[in-house]
Amino acid sequence: MAPAAPIQDEREQVLVNLPPGSGPTVYKEAYDNGPRSFENELEKKDTAPPPKYPDYLPTWDPTVKYPPLTPFEHYDHAKDADPSFPNLLKGAKVTDLTSNIGAEVEGVQLSKLNNAGKDELALFVAQKKVVAFRNQDFADLPIQEALDYGGYFGRHHIHPTSGGPKGYPEVHLVHRSVDDRSAQDFLKEHSNSLTWHSDVTYEKQPPGTTFLYFLDGPPTGGDTLFANQAEAYNRLSPEFRKRLQGLKAVHSAHEQATASLVRGGIVRREPITSVHPVVREHPVTKEKAIYVNPQFTRYIVGYKKEESDNLLKFLYDHVALGQDFQARVKWAPGTVVVWDNRVTFHSAILDWHDGHRRHLARITPQAEAPYEPASLD
Numbered sequence: 001m002a003p004a005a006p007i008q009d010e011r012e013q014v015l016v017n018l019p020p021g022s023g024p025t026v027y028k029e030a031y032d033n034g035p036r037s038f039e040n041e042l043e044k045k046d047t048a049p050p051p052k053y054p055d056y057l058p059t060w061d062p063t064v065k066y067p068p069l070t071p072f073e074h075y076d077h078a079k080d081a082d083p084s085f086p087n088l089l090k091g092a093k094v095t096d097l098t099s100n101i102g103a104e105v106e107g108v109q110l111s112k113l114n115n116a117g118k119d120e121l122a123l124f125v126a127q128k129k130v131v132a133f134r135n136q137d138f139a140d141l142p143i144q145e146a147l148d149y150g151g152y153f154g155r156h157h158i159h160p161t162s163g164g165p166k167g168y169p170e171v172h173l174v175h176r177s178v179d180d181r182s183a184q185d186f187l188k189e190h191s192n193s194l195t196w197h198s199d200v201t202y203e204k205q206p207p208g209t210t211f212l213y214f215l216d217g218p219p220t221g222g223d224t225l226f227a228n229q230a231e232a233y234n235r236l237s238p239e240f241r242k243r244l245q246g247l248k249a250v251h252s253a254h255e256q257a258t259a260s261l262v263r264g265g266i267v268r269r270e271p272i273t274s275v276h277p278v279v280r281e282h283p284v285t286k287e288k289a290i291y292v293n294p295q296f297t298r299y300i301v302g303y304k305k306e307e308s309d310n311l312l313k314f315l316y317d318h319v320a321l322g323q324d325f326q327a328r329v330k331w332a333p334g335t336v337v338v339w340d341n342r343v344t345f346h347s348a349i350l351d352w353h354d355g356h357r358r359h360l361a362r363i364t365p366q367a368e369a370p371y372e373p374a375s376l377d
Contacts, residue, residue, distance in 0.1 A: 053139060053215045056361055058163025058173045066269045069203065072155055074368045076208065077115075078122035078284040087117035088124055096128075101228035101344075102327030103128045110336060111137055111149065118152050121338065122209050126285050130226040130339035130346075132329050138213045138336045139361070143168045146213075146363060153209040154365030157200065160253065160269040161260035165361075169268070174212070174348075174360040186350060193350035196227065196320060197295035199341050199364060202253040204274050207341040208367025214335040216359040221352030224329050224337070227345040229289040231325035232318060233279060246372070247278040249312075251296045275301060277372035278315075282343055288373050289343040290315055319345055331360070342367060 051057060092107040110133055113121065125131050138146055147156065147170055156170040164171045176182070187193060199207050212224075233241070253271035260267055278300065280291040294316045300308040328349075329337055339346065341364075352358065 051216060051357065051359065053359065055143065056139075056165050056171070056173060056215050056359065058175050059166045060163045060266050062266050064169075064266075064268055066158060066160075068270065068272070069205075071204065071369075072366075074154055074205065074208070074366065076122065076283050076367065077119040077153065078126050078209075080116075081119040081123035082116070083123065085120045085124055087114060088120035097130075097132075097327040097329075098325075100231050100325055101129045101226060102131070102329070104132045104134060106134045108133065109137065110338075111141060111145075115152070122153060123284065125209055125338045126282060126340045126343070129228050129230075129344050130327060130329065130337065133336045133338065134332070135334045136213065136336040137334075138211075139215055139334075143171065146361075147171065150211055150363035150365055152365075154207070154367055157203070157207055157364040157366050158268065159200070159364070160267055160271065161256055161265055163266075170363070172362040172364055174358070174362065176358045178355055178357050194225070194320065194347045195295060196225075196316065196345040196347045197293045198229075198291070198345055199362075200253070201276065201291070201293060201296045202251040202256075202272060202274055203366065204272075205366045205369050206276075207364045209365055210339055210341045211363040212337045212339075212360055213362075214331050214333060214360055216357050217331050218352035218356035218358060221349070221356075222331060222358045223349050223351075224331070225347045225349060226327050226329065226339060227319050227322060228325040228327075228343070229291065229319070229345060230282070230285075230287040230343045232322055233288050233290050235318070235322065235325070241279075244279050245375075248275050248301045249278050249292050250275055250298045250301060252298045253296070256296075273298075276370040279372060280342065280370040281373040282340075283368060285343075287343060290319070291342075291370055292316075293345060342370070 088108060089105070090108075092105050095104045097103060110121070141149075143165055147168065150156065157172075158164075158169050159172045162172050163175070164173060199210065236244075250273050252273045254273070257267045257271040276291055278290070278292055279288050281288055292312060292315055294312075297312060299305070300311060303311065331337075
């Protein structure tokens, strides 16, 4: 099996270093004594202005457990979309970030879209891979209303280890308080903060159209990088694509769960592993995309360790070095970023100074189980 990689789900960037005898006792001690800086925000004991959206501060309950996820039939509404986008983009200003990934959109309010507009949103995001919508009211909606909106695109995923707003576990929170020094601690041991991944690919049906919206953040820094996994696949030679045909890889949640317990966090659902194709097909655009990532992929089925490690390292390096199929999204108040998690990588950038809160909320509709194309031509 390939060695465990650092664990990150946008907010998490830690190495798994288990103390001897790790188990329930370590978990309880870590939970009781671990970092709880978000409580300082609630009690106004931190060193900065209070949070703009206190209802979105993370909460943890170690007693809450969820059963395993069950299969469901996903329907991608992008199949019903008008490709001229008359509901989504009427009167909007669209600025492409690059020639092959990313766009910024102004002049449309996502929360006001009818179902036809939502269908077009799913298709537009599948085509652009990641879209930043500016001047949105998403953060000001009642949380349940935001969830109802996201639920149109698939069944809500409840993250097994992240905190959520009280009463709304379906919302995954990306949160670092002003007193949180973990970003700088991480950089004391690493030369950079890039940890490319697609979200929770260890699930049997990982996310598709995904929403992340700004609540609070530093004046500069904390951007998010995205990579186009379909274009990354297209850059490979025909012969190398043949080598990938039929390959499957194991994606694991176990390392993330262990890291959460050691940090004093929670595990709300028993960790699983899933086997997915190394190359998957998008159900609407029919594009083929590389579907392995260093955060959750552990090894290629049927390969010896050295063979698996080397092939995966090539694919990871191929994406990390592919600046010509990457885009950088800058966060600002009122921003909602929507991406297609099936055909992208992303990584948060830890480049802001201590003393600034970074607070985002993610709504994560699940999609179909990944499947491989009939041909990799």
